[in-house]
Amino acid sequence: xxxxxxxxxxxxxxxxxxxxxxxxxxxxxxxxxxxxxxxxxxxxxxxxxxxxxxxxxxxxxxxxxxxxxxxxxxxxxxxxxxxxxxxxxxxxxxxxxxxxxxxxxxxxxxxxxxxxxxxxxxxxxxxxxxxxxxxxxxxxxxxxxxxxxxxxxxxxxxxxxxxxxxxxxxxxxxxxxxxx
Amino acid sequence: xxxxxxxxxxxxxxxxxxxxxxxxxxxxxxxxxxxxxxxxxxxxxxxxxxxxxxxxxxxxxxxxxxxxxxxxxxxxxxxxxxxxxxxxxxxxxxxxxxxxxxxxxxxxxxxxxxxxxxxxxxxxxx
Numbered sequence: 236x237x238x239x240x241x242x243x244x245x246x247x248x249x250x251x252x253x254x255x256x257x258x259x260x261x262x263x264x265x266x267x268x269x270x271x272x273x274x275x276x277x278x279x280x281x282x283x284x285x286x287x288x289x290x291x292x293x294x295x296x297x298x299x300x301x302x303x304x305x306x307x308x309x310x311x312x313x314x315x316x317x318x319x320x321x322x323x324x325x326x327x328x329x330x331x332x333x334x335x336x337x338x339x340x341x342x343x344x345x346x347x348x349x350x351x352x353x354x355x356x357x358x359x360x361x362x363x364x365x366x367x368x369x370x371x372x373x374x375x376x377x378x379x380x381x382x383x384x385x386x387x388x389x390x391x392x393x394x395x396x397x398x399x400x401x402x403x404x405x406x407x408x409x410x411x412x413x414x415x
Numbered sequence: 416x417x418x419x420x421x422x423x424x425x426x427x428x429x430x431x432x433x434x435x436x437x438x439x440x441x442x443x444x445x446x447x448x449x450x451x452x453x454x455x456x457x458x459x460x461x462x463x464x465x466x467x468x469x470x471x472x473x474x475x476x477x478x479x480x481x482x483x484x485x486x487x488x489x490x491x492x493x494x495x496x497x498x499x500x501x502x503x504x505x506x507x508x509x510x511x512x513x514x515x516x517x518x519x520x521x522x523x524x525x526x527x528x529x530x531x532x533x534x535x536x537x538x539x540x541x
Contacts, residue, residue, distance in 0.1 A: 276505045318519065341419050349420030356427055370521045371456025374514045380434025383427055
């Protein structure tokens with residue numbers, strides 16, 4: 236757990252991370268109201284990743300990890316259960332660390348849409364791997380190509396939203412985001 | 416949008432196109448086939464299906480129940496008590512290799528060219 240920052244939680248940062256967790260929970264609820272699986276069974280918009288990616292860009296991997304972990308824990312406590320927690324945590328964490336790895340590898344050369352599409356792709360891969368373990372059947376991998384296809388438009392949409400979100404948060408809070 | 420982004424998106428599109436092509440080329444339309452229903456990795460039903468076979472069966476397990484309707488040389492899940500009903504939305508399958516998954520119930524329905532019960536192909540096929 237080297238990436239978890241040792242900075243103390245100041246009030247400003249704590250409040251801001253709490254706000255991000257609650258926003259991602261609301262987005263998770265909104266997303267469940269938008270059916271997308273008529274086109275691809277099991278496809279989702281991935282709106283929660285707006286918050287995951289924004290936190291990664293604004294605060295770094297440590298806080299993004301905490302926000303994603305809290306979001307998944309709370310949402311599965313409310314609406315899912317143990318199996319939903321397992322799928323979400325595999326997808327969410329793989330996606331987060333893939334985006335972090337790409338961001339560290341390409342630095343300024345990679346933009347938000349690329350990160351978000353990659354995040355969507357790895358979210359699908361993580362969830363399908365968890366599902367293959369749960370149902371003990373590798374056949375579920377057949378769903379992957381269609382889900383990858385769906386990941387492109389949804390990832391770009393999430394990328395655009397993240398662009399505006401980070402832009403405005405930076406504009407409003409500027410350098411006051413971290414408790415330095 | 417930067418150049419790396421475009422490369423990533425192009426790579427994902429290419430991979431998914433290749434994957435869809437590969438999955439499609441594995442699917443064949445056969446006269447006689449088996450509808451294999453497995454729950455939790457264990458085979459629950461193995462039904463020999465020809466064009467005329469019509470059958471409705473309810474698969475009830477500790478996870479929940481799915482109603483599977485076999486007709487026109489294929490199968491579909493017509494009702495289930497799971498939370499997302501993705502199995503129902505997947506629709507009708509009839510080609511070998513096609514799969515319906517009901518994740519909450521750990522249920523998988525596949526079409527196979529031959530029987531999959533046990534190790535050898537001709538063990539149970541009545």
